Amino acid sequence: MGIIVLNILADASYDLLKQDIPNLRPRSDCDITYLYQEHRKLRKHAPTNGWGGEWQKIQVTNIAIGDDIERIRLTRNELQHSRAAELGDTRFNELWNILSDLLKRFDQHNKPARLYTDHLNEIAAKTIFAHEVQSIENEILGMDISVEIETK
Numbered sequence: 001m002g003i004i005v006l007n008i009l010a011d012a013s014y015d016l017l018k019q020d021i022p023n024l025r026p027r028s029d030c031d032i033t034y035l036y037q038e039h040r041k042l043r044k045h046a047p048t049n050g051w052g053g054e055w056q057k058i059q060v061t062n063i064a065i066g067d068d069i070e071r072i073r074l075t076r077n078e079l080q081h082s083r084a085a086e087l088g089d090t091r092f093n094e095l096w097n098i099l100s101d102l103l104k105r106f107d108q109h110n111k112p113a114r115l116y117t118d119h120l121n122e123i124a125a126k127t128i129f130a131h132e133v134q135s136i137e138n139e140i141l142g143m144d145i146s147v148e149i150e151t152k
Contacts, residue, residue: 005099005123006079009072010035012106012116016065019110020044032076039069065109068102075099096124 013035014027020042024030040051047066049057055074058067075095079087087095103116110116 005120006032006076008103008116008119008123009075009099011112012103012110013039013069013072015110015112016045016069016106017042032072036069036073039066045069063101063105065105068105071098071102 010030010032011027013032014024014030017035017038018024021038024038039045045064045066047053047058047070048062048064049067051070053070053074058070058074075098078095100117100120103120106112107115107117
């Protein structure tokens with residue numbers, strides 16, 4: 001999920017901020033942490049429960065843009081600060097659903113030329129899960145491989 005998804009989230013956050021700050025630095029110079037700080041300073045899209053919330057305090061029904069800005073921050077923090085190299089399947093699916101819904105709302109609000117959800121779905125089509133890799137490895141290990149060498 002990692003880096004690619006974080007880039008989509010940063011794009012959505014940047015595009016939202018750019019609507020209110022025309023002279024915003026270039027997207028390549030903006031990470032999620034910087035964008036979050038700028039949204040807080042702007043105070044236009046306040047989250048339902050205020051800034052700096054935790055996953056447990058954000059309800060599924062909290063769908064204001066500010067709530068989604070918080071979800072972006074929390075996702076970034078979870079992925080960047082995780083001690084494990086990978087997410088479990090359950091948490092992966094939870095995050096995927098959260099981000100899919102969030103990006104649908106950003107698609108409607110920002111109206112990007114290329115929908116964020118299209119980009120996310122493209123990534124989903126390319127995602128290989130650990131159990132799929134294991135299955136492929138098992139198939140390869142179970143194959144009889146013979147090589148013929150032709151000499152002239």
